[in-house]
Amino acid sequence: MLGGKGNGASQVQHTAPVPAHAVRFTTPVVETPAAFIIGRWAWRLLAFLVALPVRYPLSVASVAVLVGSWALWDWVGPAVVCTVAVVGGLVWRRYHRASFRRWVVLRLLGLVRGIWVYRRHWQPVLVVSGLAESYLERQYLPRIRSVVCSEWADRVRVKLVPGTAPSDFEERTPQLAHGFQAPACRVEVLGPLDVVLEFPRRDMLADPIGAMPVPDGGDAVDLAALPMGRCEDGRTWTMRLHGTHVLVAGVTGAGKGSVIWSAVRAMLPAIEAGLVRVRAVDPKRMELSYGRPLFHRYADSGEACVELLEEAVRDMQARADTYAGRLRSHTPTAEDPFEVVLLDEVAFLTAYHPDREVRRRAENAMATLTSQGRSVGFAVLAALQDPRKEVMNLRNLFPDKVALRLDEASQVDMVLGPDARDRGADAHLIDPSAPGTAFVRLEGSKIPTRVRAAYVSDADIDAMTAAETGGEGEG
Ligand SMILES: Nc1ncnc2c1ncn2[C@@H]1O[C@H](COP(=O)(O)OP(=O)(O)OP(=O)(O)O)[C@@H](O)[C@H]1O
Numbered sequence: 428m429l430g431g432k433g434n435g436a437s438q439v440q441h442t443a444p445v446p447a448h449a450v451r452f453t454t455p456v457v458e459t460p461a462a463f464i465i466g467r468w469a470w471r472l473l474a475f476l477v478a479l480p481v482r483y484p485l486s487v488a489s490v491a492v493l494v495g496s497w498a499l500w501d502w503v504g505p506a507v508v509c510t511v512a513v514v515g516g517l518v519w520r521r522y523h524r525a526s527f528r529r530w531v532v533l534r535l536l537g538l539v540r541g542i543w544v545y546r547r548h549w550q551p552v553l554v555v556s557g558l559a560e561s562y563l564e565r566q567y568l569p570r571i572r573s574v575v576c577s578e579w580a581d582r583v584r585v586k587l588v589p590g591t592a593p594s595d596f597e598e599r600t601p602q603l604a605h606g607f608q609a610p611a612c613r614v615e616v617l618g619p620l621d622v623v624l625e626f627p628r629r630d631m632l633a634d635p636i637g638a639m640p641v642p643d644g645g646d647a648v649d650l651a652a653l654p655m656g657r658c659e660d661g662r663t664w665t666m667r668l669h670g671t672h673v674l675v676a677g678v679t680g681a682g683k684g685s686v687i688w689s690a691v692r693a694m695l696p697a698i699e700a701g702l703v704r705v706r707a708v709d710p711k712r713m714e715l716s717y718g719r720p721l722f723h724r725y726a727d728s729g730e731a732c733v734e735l736l737e738e739a740v741r742d743m744q745a746r747a748d749t750y751a752g753r754l755r756s757h758t759p760t761a762e763d764p765f766e767v768v769l770l771d772e773v774a775f776l777t778a779y780h781p782d783r784e785v786r787r788r789a790e791n792a793m794a795t796l797t798s799q800g801r802s803v804g805f806a807v808l809a810a811l812q813d814p815r816k817e818v819m820n821l822r823n824l825f826p827d828k829v830a831l832r833l834d835e836a837s838q839v840d841m842v843l844g845p846d847a848r849d850r851g852a853d854a855h856l857i858d859p860s861a862p863g864t865a866f867v868r869l870e871g872s873k874i875p876t877r878v879r880a881a882y883v884s885d886a887d888i889d890a891m892t893a894a895e896t897g898g899e900g901e902g
Pocket residue numbers: 635636677678679680681682683684685714812861862863864879880881882883
């Protein structure tokens with residue numbers, strides 16, 4: 428029988444725990460003497476006091492001046508110091524508002540928000556969102572190193588607990604944003620165990636941005652940094668077009684037109700000077716037809732669009748032949764202008780056109796332009812509503828992408844790359860009432876940045892075409 432002594436099985440009570448080992452060694456618990464604990468506290472207090480003048484030089488200097496003046500002149504001293512400080516501050520603010528904001532207002536704000544918003548709620552928010560680590564019944568929390576306020580956001584620099592990774596934070600950005608009552612949270616990795624959590628305080632992109640000023644003259648046009656609109660930190664959003672290709676993706680009404688027109692506007696003097704030539708493919712006949720006089724070539728029907736693309740390919744190959752063995756990069760000149768191919772709703776040609784032959788030829792021409800055009804001064808700026816592979820399998824040939832409002836969360840990574848959503852590029856959550864808002868990866872940054880394209884109105888386009896045609900385009 429199974430339970431019998433003869434089969435070698437020992438008698439075990441059903442409810443008793445089964446020991447993992449016959450002998451268990453446990454660490455002896457030694458009580459720490461109180462003197463050690465008090466000594467450690469005293470040491471930490473001393474280290475804090477010694478570090479104070481280095482960490483907070485202005486605050487420590489102010490307190491020292493107040494105390495010194497009080498010691499020297501009784502209450503008159505602090506009264507005089509405070510009066511001088513207040514009057515000096517008012518004069519400073521009156522004559523140099525920007526530096527006063529940077530050095531006084533934003534620093535004080537950082538101090539107050541650091542204590543009141545972040546340090547006060549740090550432990551509960553991190554514990555509830557699952558970012559606190561436990562080991563041998565002790566809790567380990569990432570440590571706040573500093574809180575710095577800019578005009579639009581709080582940057583909380585954090586030292587991670589060894590053994591954890593920045594991706595733990597990237598996965599919990601919604602919890603952090605809600606926990607600290609911010610509209611969003613972005614994670615930037617500075618180094619090992621060193622990350623910055625960026626919490627926007629206000630939306631610098633809430634109001635529409637008027638068309639950017641047209642550069643003065645062809646020489647002022649920087650094709651590597653065309654002014655397109657504004658970044659969420661208030662800086663001008665600039666976009667490279669020379670030496671790259673740009674894909675602009677967004678649902679209908681997301682503002683693809685404003686990205687295309689802002690780029691054309693930023694190149695206008697160079698177009699007039701003959702340093703840039705634009706070919707426009709406009710199958711919808713709505714967006715680009717308005718500015719026809721600005722374009723070297725324009726096409727709207729399926730067959731004409733493909734012919735335009737194939738002509739661009741022939742020109743590109745002819746230029747590559749003349750450059751072969753002589754030149755390795757392109758500089759725009761009147762003889763060899765920078766050639767831009769604008770494609771509005773590229774899926775019309777690659778997926779929706781009923782004629783399979785047109786689709787095949789369009790895709791071949793686009794693939795050739797995007798894979799060979801960069802170094803010989805050909806760029807493609809294409810707009811697209813649906814970024815899925817079935818619709819546009821050439822999207823990886825576009826090195827730069829702009830993600831306007833998208834339909835689904837999964838489309839964000841299709842447009843901006845695999846980790847874009849984890850890093851806070853919530854293009855699917857862009858407010859439909861803020862067209863032109865997008866996420867882009869700026870040069871030299873791995874973090875997607877929120878931007879808003881300037882709105883180029885019909886009147887602005889009229890003025891641009893009038894300038895090109897010497898007044899005929901007006902009205
Ligand atoms: N940058 C912007 N700032 C403010 N409003 C904008 C901006 N861009 C577009 N809009 C507004 O949104 C409307 C739709 O924009 P637009 O036609 O550019 O979208 P789209 O993405 O090209 O849509 P579709 O694919 O249907 O052509 C415009 O008529 C305009 O009123």
